[in-house]
Structures are given as C-alpha cells and as structure tokens.
Amino acid sequence: MILNGNCPTGPITQKWDKHRQEMKLVNPANKRKFKVLVVGTGLAGGAAAATLGELGYNVEAFCYQDSARRAHSIAAQGGINAAKNYPNDGDSIFRLFYDTVKGGDFRAREADVYRLATVSNNIIDQCVAQGVPFARDYAGYLDNRSFGGAQVSRTFYARGQTGQQLLIGAYQALSRQVKAGSVKLKTRREMLDLVVVDGEAKGITCRNLVTGEIESFWGDAVVLCTGGYVNVFYLSTNAMGCSVTAGWKAAKKGAFFANPCYTQIHPTCIPQSGDHQSKLTLMSESLRNDGRCWAPKKKEDCNKKPGDIAEEDRDYYLERKYPSFGNLAPRDIASRAAKEQCDDGRGVGPGARGVYLDFAASINRLGEDKIRERYGNLFDMYEKITDENAYKVPMRIYPAPHYSMGGLWVDYNCMSNIPGLFVLGEANFSVHGANRLGASALMQGLADGYFVIPYTIANYLARITPGKITTDHPEFKASAEAAKGNLDRLLNVNGKKSVSEFHRELGKIMWENVGMARSDASLKDALKRIPELRDEFWNNVKVTGSGSEVNQQLENAWRVADFLEFSELMTRDALHREESCGGHFRVEHQTEDGEAMRNDADFCYAAAWEFKGVDKAPELHKEPLTFENVELAVRSYK
Secondary structure (H helix, E strand, O other): OEOOOOOOOOOOOOHHHHHHHHOOOOOHHHHOOOEEEEEOOOHHHHHHHHHHHHHOOEEEEEOOOOOHHHOHHHHOOOOEEOOOOOOOOOOOHHHHHHHHHHHOOOOOOHHHHHHHHHHHHHHHHHHHHHOOOOOEOOOOOEOOEEOOOOOOEEEEOOOOOHHHHHHHHHHHHHHHHHHHOOEEEEOOEEEEEEEEEOOEEEEEEEEEOOOOOEEEEEOOEEEEOOOOOHHHHOOOOOOOOOOOHHHHHHHHOOOOEEOOOOEEEEEEEOOOOOOOOOOOOEOOHHHHHOOEEEEEOOHHHOOOOHHHOOHHHEEOHHHHHOOOOHHHOOHHHHHHHHHHHHHHHHOOOHHHOOEEEEOHHHHHHHOHHHHHHHHHHHHHHHHHHHOOOOOOOOEEEEEEEEEEOOEEOOOOOOEOOOOOEEEOHHHEOOOOOOOOOOOOHHHHHHHHHHHHHHHHHHHHHOOOOOOOOOOOOHHHHHHHHHHHHHHHHHHHHOOOEOHHHHHHHHHHHHHHHHOOOEOHHHHHHHHHHHHHHHHHHHHHEOOOOOOOOOOHHHHHHHHHHHHHHHHHHHHHHHHHOOOOEOOEOEOOOEOOOOOEOOOHHHHOEEEEEEOOOOOOOOEEEEEEOOOOOOOOOOOOOO
16 A cells, blocks of 8 residues: 555645645534543643643543653653754754754655744744743853754753653643643553544553553544653663553554654663663763763773873764764764774773763863753763763763654654544654654654644544544443453463563564664564564463552563564564665665665655554555655765
C-alpha cells in the first residue's frame, strides 16, 4: 500500500493556515457532547488534555505514575528550540525548518516539519505566559544558546532543567482543567489494549496498578502521547517505566508502526560503571556549548590522569573532523565519532568506554561562576554519580540509547491509519526523520499538544456522532478478557528466571546487533536470537505475586513481553533499510571516511509496518517522501 500523508496543497508557507481554514469545526455547545481519552501526561499529553479541556471537550487523561508531574518529560535538560531570532544571528522559520529536515537526514515529511517550525514561536509565548522561568540575559530579555546541528542560537532554556519547568507549566494548565471539571485525571493506570469498533478507535483497556482491576474506558477519540521505546536496549537514559506497550498494543490492533529502526544514541551520557546498573544518566547536550570533546592521541596515555596529558597529545576529534560545527555536530554524528575513538583503543575510564568533555578552556575564558550559572545542576548531578568535580577535571561521557524517532505512523493531522486514533510527541514518527536535533523533542511535544491537535481532532469529531459507542459494546468486554488472559498467562508460567534477566538479555542482543552500528550479519543474528529468547520467556519467566494487587513484577513482565515482540519488528526494519541515514548506520553503507551513505533512489520513504501476528512477517507499506523546498543533498557538517 502507498500511504498518503494528507498534506495540504500549495506553498509550504501557507499549508497550515490553508488547512486550518478548510478543516471542519465543532461548535462550543457540541464540544461538551464529545469525550476524548488522552493516554500519557507528559508535555504532549499534558498540553493536549489541558487545551482540549479548555476548549470544552470532556477529557479523561491517563498516566501510570502517581502524578502527571512524574512524566518522563521532566528529565529533558538542555532546552527547547524556536525561531524567534532574538540574538539577531540569522535565524528564521525557514532556517529552523531546513536544519530539522537536514538534521533528520532527509527522512521526514516536509510539511509537518515546516508547521513545527512555524508554531515554535507560539510555544515560547505560551510558556512565558505560564511563568516558565526561562534564562534571561543581563538586560532581562530571554536568553538563547546553541545546540547541535545549527549554526545559530535558538534554544531557550532554564539552566539544565528545561523539561521540568515546561512540564510544570503544562501541569498547571492541566490542573486548572481538572479543577474546572473538564478533565478527569486517572493516575496509576496503564493502557493494555486499544478498543477498535468497526475500524475506528473507541476506547482503551487499562489495569489499575493499585487494585489490579481491569478497567474499560470509552471515548469518541483516543490520543496516544506515550513516549518512546528505547528501553528495548535495557540500558538507556529513559525512566525505567518507559515502554512500547501502548504503541505496540495499538499496532497489534492495526495501527502502522513507522521507521522503528530509527533510534537515537545520545553522545553525552555518563558511561556505564558495571553490570549492576538498570539505567543510564544523561548529561545535557547543552554542555557541548562550552565543553570540548577529546580523547588521548596515544593509547599509552589512556590510563593517565587527564591533567597529565599534554595539550598536543589530545585529539579534539569533533573539531578536527567537523570544523564548521565542531563540538555542536548532531547527536548521531557525535556518537559515532566517540565510539570511533574508543574502538581505536583510545577510550578512557572503566572498560575504556569513555571520552572527555572538558570545560577548562571555558572556565578560563568565562569564569567558573558563569559555567555554574548555566549548568550548575548538571555538574552537581555528575558529581553525585561519579564523585568527580567536573569544574576541576573533565567529565567522562559515552553514547547511550536516548530517543525514538520512529513511532506510530500518522498523517498531517496526527491521526494514525486507524480513524479516531491520534498520536502525539515521541510516540509518532512525523518530524524527526532518522535523527532528532537536540532541543526539538520539547518543541514537538508542545507543538502537537497545544497547537496542532486542537484543530485536527475537531476535523474528525465533526464527522461522527458523539457517544455512539460506549463500554456496553461487546468489543470492550472482549478486550478486557484478552488483557486479563495475557496477565494470567504471565503469572502462571512460574519459571525460574526473573523478568529483569530476560530484559537484560534482550538489551544485550539489541545493543550489540541493532545498536550504533548494524550489519547484515548482526541483524540476521538478532532475528535468530530474539524468537528463541521470547520462547524461553514464555516458558521460564518467574512473576511473583498476584494480579489483584500492586505488582511491579507483573507490570515489568508485560512491558518486556511487548519488547520481545517489538524488537523483532525493529530489527526487520533495520535489515530492510539497505542504507545508512541519521541514527540508522549500516556498516555496509558508508563513505571512505566513515560517514553515513544514504540511498535516496531506493529508500526515500517512510516504512510503515502492519502487524500480521507473532512469528509472522509484517507487511510493509510505504509513504514516499518528496522534497520540494529542501534539495536532497549529502548531509555534511564539515
């Protein structure tokens, strides 16, 4: 099937305005008749629920945490992009659009990216009005800093805790609607299934994580804002609860999963210190504004203290390889460059899996107080974890799984191929292509929640009858029984290996075979080992406790069960895509100097996969990508 993104016609600068004029509306009195389910309360979900509630819809918002404020958006550190051009350094909406398309290695839909760049400025105004404490310069104006993949300063920030401050802003707006009664907040619920009636999304099945009860909820539309899936690697920068479950359950009900192999490895993570770890800690990309990445030139220097290595014996490899962008090269490029140093035997720290991020030059130039002002909480976090003072010695960093560019396929309206199922933020595939530029995740989440879904969901709701399908429909009972059956199956295996053991083994398979560098041989090896591990899981997993109580072992079990199915699709997608682009690096497809080599003639499309059953090959659907405003070119940052 050739997919249609339903992009408006006409000049790209006018598409969104034209589309808004052509879409159907729901009048204020009728909005009260519709109920919308929003799954996830991070930046995308919190913003969507608050905005839809403000418009007058009846909204039910769901999160598995005990508070919407604990969504993983809180962990975003460095900033949020917008084309305000406050520094007067040449930025514009088109330049932000261009940088994002190029940063994604020309694998994103142009129209969606231009809309994102257009509404980015509205986001900043919205957040300032909410009281988000963005950094300000000496004159009191909002400050900006640089981020990877751009030669302008367009990133608004609140020290190293931008995500937290933005989430508090969205949470305030959400709480106002909860108080007003337009939003009902359902905490400690996890979505276990999507209810589809006559081909349209009409509700969800959840488990109450406190009582264990299986609950059904109906809605005239369902909005998924459930984040990414990089915990498929086990070790990642994501919170332990982040999973693929909601998206995968939707995929198993017919939603297409697009570009699952596009995962981002972040270059600025605290290296793993041992096998005991269950997650990794991110150091914000913003640190590369003032920190210089280097590794020893000579292998024999790797065990020396960094201060004992002479300046002429240090390889500032990003500045050497990418002089135009230097330490602000995009994440995928910076990650591969760091891995290259370590693979060459010049890594530092335990296991020789690390490079230095050095602030000595910036401290000498600006003073320690200025660096502390910009990044103090990040330096504090680093010291608590490593017991090293990064003001005095360089940080040690190494790449780690961080973000999912792939996700459920959506059209220009953020609606999946299942009518009534909308997908926002990291859970969809739409704007980042094969690599996300830093500070663009927060931009997309708030753009989708505050400024896109309020228009596009009305266009769908205006065409249907409100409340036509409720939990009385037989599909809700069937969904609840299926969900309970799956949980009972997990509890009844009564094997000998813990859920964490299986997750760790899967993560090792995925990192070694489907991680930063992928090959035909490694991917085929993963496709052989994943089904074997999945079969062992269903015959030997040990889940203690019962289903009628708080049971985190059971929660982890169903998430890992979904990863064991999804990981196979992700690997198939990576094997299918015979090219290197962005975060998808096939070692067979690289230039002489080790850069990614795209194949535009054969792979200039979004790959959307239709689930056909466990142990069955999925069906591939393609959405061709056309570039009318940005010329397809070799992606160079040199």
